[in-house]
Amino acid sequence: EVQVLESGGGLVQPGGSLRLSCAASGFTFSSSAMTWVRQAPGKGLEWVSDISGSGGSTYYADSVKGRFTISRDNSKNTLYLQMNSLRAEDTAIYYCAKSPRGGAAHGMDVWGQGTTVTVSS
Amino acid sequence: QSALTQPASVSGSPGQSITISCTGTSSDVGGYNFVSWYQQHPGKAPKLIIYDVSNRPSGVSNRFSVSKSGNTASLTISGLQPEDEADYYCSSYTSSNTVIFGGGTKLTVL
Numbered sequence: 001e002v003q004v005l006e007s008g009g010g011l012v013q014p015g016g017s018l019r020l021s022c023a024a025s026g027f028t029f030s031s032s033a034m035t036w037v038r039q040a041p042g043k044g045l046e047w048v049s050d051i052s053g054s055g056g057s058t059y060y061a062d063s064v065k066g067r068f069t070i071s072r073d074n075s076k077n078t079l080y081l082q083m084n085s086l087r088a089e090d091t092a093i094y095y096c097a098k099s100p101r102g103g104a105a106h107g108m109d110v111w112g113q114g115t116t117v118t119v120s121s
Numbered sequence: 122q123s124a125l126t127q128p129a130s131v132s133g134s135p136g137q138s139i140t141i142s143c144t145g146t147s148s149d150v151g152g153y154n155f156v157s158w159y160q161q162h163p164g165k166a167p168k169l170i171i172y173d174v175s176n177r178p179s180g181v182s183n184r185f186s187v188s189k190s191g192n193t194a195s196l197t198i199s200g201l202q203p204e205d206e207a208d209y210y211c212s213s214y215t216s217s218n219t220v221i222f223g224g225g226t227k228l229t230v231l
Contacts, residue, residue: 035220037167044124044210044222044223044224044225045159045161045167045210045212045222045225046222047212047219047220047221047222050220059218059219060219061219062219095166095167101172101173103220104157104212104220105153105155105157105213105214105220106155106157106172106173107157107169107171107172107173107176107178108157108159108167108169109169109172109178111166111167111168112166113166114166
């Protein structure tokens with residue numbers, strides 16, 4: 001079964017850091033671009049970041065550029081999102097998604113259940 | 122960059138057709154054939170229903186169809202069914218090498 005499973009969410013103080021992980025299975029991980037998308041409570045979807053299959057190309061939303069870093073370990077079939085200098089507005093469910101055709105621009109066909117990040121003092 | 126513009130809500134009766142619009146600019150929707158649509162039921166992860174403007178992933182009903190004219194893409198759901206009640210989001214590639222979503226549309230099946 002093709003699936004992705006996020007972990008690492010939690011409660012963190014403003015200015016703090018958190019690293020999210022996304023374990024993939026059932027598909028050739030290294031051949032697929034991967035994406036992080038977030039959804040603030042009661043709000044719509046927001047694209048956060050993309051990474052190519054090799055990890056050589058990364059892209060970020062302006063709202064997280066310079067604070068978040070996307071990476072992947074293809075030997076472990078795992079995607080990461082390092083989040084630094086967290087702000088209250090980063091509070092959201094963070095979804096990991098598979099982007100088989102070269103990134104979120106071409107559609108994300110497999111989504112995890114999400115991991116919740118809460119930034120609050 | 123502002124979100125793509127979608128109506129906040131639409132409604133229809135079972136068996137009817139509804140259309141959800143998604144309006145952007147020439148730097149996103151109008152400039153590329155890279156528009157996707159997602160369906161999200163409450164408490165669930167989004168599900169891809171359309172990619173690259175008009176392609177349906179395997180297993181997605183052909184009751185979902187799309188069109189694009191200028192800076193506006195539209196999703197039409199025909200033969201409405203109760204299980205179609207959900208939130209719908211469009212997304213587009215942008216000239217800044219990013220992806221932007223619409224604000225979402227809540228579909229109510231009366």
